[in-house]
Every structure is written in structure tokens, then in C-alpha cells.
Amino acid sequence: MRGHIILSHGSDSGPDATKVSALAATAESLGYTTHRPDYRADDLKGHAGSVAPRLARLAAAIAASPVPPVLVGSSMGAFVAGLASLDAPVAGLFLLALPAEIPGYPRPFATAPGVPSFLVHGYADDVCPVEGAIAFARGQGAPLLLVQDDHRLSATLADIDAEFRRFLGGLA
Structure with a gap:
């Protein structure tokens, strides 16, 4: 085993969502073990209301x-991944379609200092x-790949996969 990867889906999605499924398959092909928590019950509490239970499940x-x-993490999954890194040691953060804040949730997005991070975001994310x-x-000096895509990032999944492979290779 090269390491372990936890993949967190976004709101209105699930653990079998396209992006997290594709990235899990890539990670497993490289010798990583993976886990995809199911946050669907937490998401019934609304965006701000889902953060604390998502964080508990991820912790x-x-x-x-x-x-x-x-x-x-993708979207809400990216938001909680960053916050979770403040409370537990993690080897890295690969964040997609990051919300910098969740309306109604009191804490802004943050990550633990020194954790290797990579962000991917679509120019047309509405x-x-x-x-x-x-x-x-x-502000963090973190690498960011900006792609011609929307929030779902489905048109650039091959590019995201390539960056994910490079990111994991850089952690080894």
C-alpha cells in the first residue's frame, strides 16, 4: 500500500459520483487504498447545517x-477536507470546485499550514x-489549475486525472 486516500463528494451527490469515482480508480491503480464516505444524510440538513456532521464523519x-x-474533495467535500486538515494530520489535499465560504456557516475555508495542496477550479463555475x-x-501559495469548465468539471476530467497523478507522485 502506497498510502490511503479519502474522497469526499459534493452536496447533491454521493460516494459514487463521477469525479470521486474516477479519482478513486486512479488512486487504486497506483497502489493506494481508498475510502469514500457517504454524506447524503448529512446533506439533508442544508449547506451550512451539513458542515459539522460532514466534519465528524470525515474525522x-x-x-x-x-x-x-x-x-x-469536491465542492462541499473540498470545504470539509480543508477544515479537517486543521484537526488531524493529513498527507495532502486535492481540492476541486472549492467554495471559499459556505453561506450561514461561521468559519471561512482554511487548511493546516504546510500540508501539500492542489486546487482545480472551472472558470465557468456558477x-x-x-x-x-x-x-x-x-494567499497560500498553493498550485491552482484553472480549466474551461463549470462546477461539475466533467469536461476536463482527463486533465484533472493527470494532475491528480502528478500530485500523488510528488507526495511519494
């Missing part, structure tokens, strides 16, 4: 990991404005 998955995991991802990446 339990991190605690059960045999090694500090790489956290992969759910999570690209400016928030750019500002976060700039």
Missing part, C-alpha cells in the same frame, strides 16, 4: 486510516465563484 474516517491520508479559489490559492 472518523481519518482516525480509522492506517496512515495520515490524502484528502480529496456555484462556487472562481475568485474565491484564486484568492485562497494566492
Whole structure:
């Protein structure tokens, strides 16, 4: 086993969503073990209301990991992955369609200092404005891939997969 990866889906999605499924398959092909928590019940509480239960579910998955995991998250999954890195050791963060804030939730997005991170965001994202991802990446000095895509990032999945492979290779 090269490591462990926890992949967190976005709101209105599930653990079998296209992006997390594709990235899980890539990780497994490279020798990583993966886990995809199911946040659908948490998401019934609304965006702001789902953050705390998602964080608790993710914290339990991190605690059960045999090694500090790489956290992969899409949208709300990216938001909770970053916050979870503040409370538990993680090997890296690969974040897609990042919301810089969740309306009604008191904490802004943040990550633990020094954790290797990579962001991917679509220019045409109408759910999570690209400016928030750019500002976060700039403030952290984190690499950011901007793609001609929308919030779902389905048109650029091959590019995302290639960056994910490079990111994992850089952690080894």
C-alpha cells in the first residue's frame, strides 16, 4: 500500500459520483487504498447545517486510516477536507470546485499550514465563484489549475486525472 486516500463528494451527490469515482480508480491503480464516505444524510440538513456532521464523519474516517491520508474533495467535500486538515494530520489535499465560504456557516475555508495542496477550479463555475479559489490559492501559495469548465468539471476530467497523478507522485 502506497498510502490511503479519502474522497469526499459534493452536496447533491454521493460516494459514487463521477469525479470521486474516477479519482478513486486512479488512486487504486497506483497502489493506494481508498475510502469514500457517504454524506447524503448529512446533506439533508442544508449547506451550512451539513458542515459539522460532514466534519465528524470525515474525522472518523481519518482516525480509522492506517496512515495520515490524502484528502480529496469536491465542492462541499473540498470545504470539509480543508477544515479537517486543521484537526488531524493529513498527507495532502486535492481540492476541486472549492467554495471559499459556505453561506450561514461561521468559519471561512482554511487548511493546516504546510500540508501539500492542489486546487482545480472551472472558470465557468456558477456555484462556487472562481475568485474565491484564486484568492485562497494566492494567499497560500498553493498550485491552482484553472480549466474551461463549470462546477461539475466533467469536461476536463482527463486533465484533472493527470494532475491528480502528478500530485500523488510528488507526495511519494
